[in-house]
Amino acid sequence: MSRDAVLTALLDRLERELHDWEQGGAARAVLGDVQRWVALQAGEYIPGLGQFRLDDVLQAIGEACGIGYQIQGDLQLRRWGDAEAVQSLLRTFVWSFAPARIGCLQAEQGRDAHCVRFSVVAETLPAPHPSPYLQSLAAALKASWEGPQLTMPLAQTEADADPPVDIEFFLESTFNDPGFQRELSEAFREEGTRQLLSLRDNYTRDTLHSLRGSAALIGAKRLARMLETEEKALNPAALEALETEFGRVLGWLDQQEKPGGISP
Amino acid sequence: MKQVYITEDSPTQLLRVRRILADIPDIELTTFSDGLQSYEAVRRKPPHLLMMDLILPSLHGLAVCRLLKFHEDYSKIPVLIFSSVTESSIEEQVRAVRGDGYLRKPFSAEDLLVQVRRLLESP
Numbered sequence: 022m023s024r025d026a027v028l029t030a031l032l033d034r035l036e037r038e039l040h041d042w043e044q045g046g047a048a049r050a051v052l053g054d055v056q057r058w059v060a061l062q063a064g065e066y067i068p069g070l071g072q073f074r075l076d077d078v079l080q081a082i083g084e085a086c087g088i089g090y091q092i093q094g095d096l097q098l099r100r101w102g103d104a105e106a107v108q109s110l111l112r113t114f115v116w117s118f119a120p121a122r123i124g125c126l127q128a129e130q131g132r133d134a135h136c137v138r139f140s141v142v143a144e145t146l147p148a149p150h151p152s153p154y155l156q157s158l159a160a161a162l163k164a165s166w167e168g169p170q171l172t173m174p175l176a177q178t179e180a181d182a183d184p185p186v187d188i189e190f191f192l193e194s195t196f197n198d199p200g201f202q203r204e205l206s207e208a209f210r211e212e213g214t215r216q217l218l219s220l221r222d223n224y225t226r227d228t229l230h231s232l233r234g235s236a237a238l239i240g241a242k243r244l245a246r247m248l249e250t251e252e253k254a255l256n257p258a259a260l261e262a263l264e265t266e267f268g269r270v271l272g273w274l275d276q277q278e279k280p281g282g283i284s285p
Numbered sequence: 286m287k288q289v290y291i292t293e294d295s296p297t298q299l300l301r302v303r304r305i306l307a308d309i310p311d312i313e314l315t316t317f318s319d320g321l322q323s324y325e326a327v328r329r330k331p332p333h334l335l336m337m338d339l340i341l342p343s344l345h346g347l348a349v350c351r352l353l354k355f356h357e358d359y360s361k362i363p364v365l366i367f368s369s370v371t372e373s374s375i376e377e378q379v380r381a382v383r384g385d386g387y388l389r390k391p392f393s394a395e396d397l398l399v400q401v402r403r404l405l406e407s408p
Binding site: 193194196201204205208209211212227230231233234235237238249 | 295296297298300301304340368371390391393394
């Protein structure tokens with residue numbers, strides 16, 4: 022099954038789930054968000070898929086701010102690699118539309134087929150208008166869309182040239198133990214997500230400091246440097262950049278979670 | 286069996302510290318995520334060693350250390366403080382509250398083991 026087919030299957034499944042879940046406009050808006058977001062993220066896998074209007078994306082983001090919704094379902098896949106790809110896309114989606122929490126997001130490796138089981142719960146925001154973060158996300162999307170690199174993957178930036186995690190440091194810090202690497206990565210993922218969400222409401226030096234310690238521990242040196250700068254500057258406008266870099270670190274950690282661990 | 290208390294509000298940091306200390310036999314680890322909580326626990330049942338982060342909810346690590354060292358019953362409990370604070374004066378501040386050791390995060394397993402063994406063996 023190709024990546025195109027996996028993503029198409031994912032969208033079909035989401036559509037069926039949402040049709041079963043009779044919530045009128047909210048359901049349609051959610052479906053639109055998912056389709057558009059997956060299409061954006063999938064740009065690097067499916068050239069030409071991202072042919073839709075930017076205004077639709079911005080409108081969907083705005084709508085997503087004012088509704089509460091839940092998506093859940095299973096997706097059967099033939100190849101393990103596809104399951105990882107879909108997991109990664111869903112994580113990106115959830116992260117980008119926070120405040121959202123992942124009720125359950127796991128991939129199960131079976132003998133003949135693999136299953137991605139997901140449950141995404143996005144909580145209703147108290148404000149009827151897009152949050153500053155979503156507005157800045159929309160601005161970033163717009164800039165990305167209008168820039169000369171229209172066909173490049175959305176996440177590709179200058180920072181992507183450097184790996185977000187120092188692999189030598191990560192291996193040393195985790196004692197070259199793949200099991201412990203997974204355990205520590207998961208702890209960092211949960212802790213960092215919680216702290217970044219907390220920063221949205223309460224941008225404090227202590228939270229920045231705590232996250233910096235954890236980032237440094239796993240070798241996420243660029244993120245640690247950014248957080249150290251922020252501990253002094255304490256400028257909430259920098260939160261978006263921190264979230265982006267955190268997303269890169271998670272993406273890197275996801276890539277390492279393969280059988281046999283990693284090697285320098 | 287020696288009792289070691291660890292006060293650390295970061296689950297990621299705590300996970301790694303626990304993993305490193307698994308190499309030391311005959312110690313029992315108790316963990317806390319809050320400065321005040323660990324201070325009260327020490328007063329209820331003094332450990333052989335208290336390790337703690339500097340910046341903690343409720344009560345700062347330096348404050349916990351200062352409170353314990355002022356008290357005759359607890360002043361001899363070794364206190365090892367670790368932090369990613371980059372202030373150059375931080376080690377001086379730890380000494381000023383009579384902390385027994387300081388490690389800058391991220392620290393190596395060897396550095397932590399050396400400090401913990403030293404403090405557990407101290408009279």
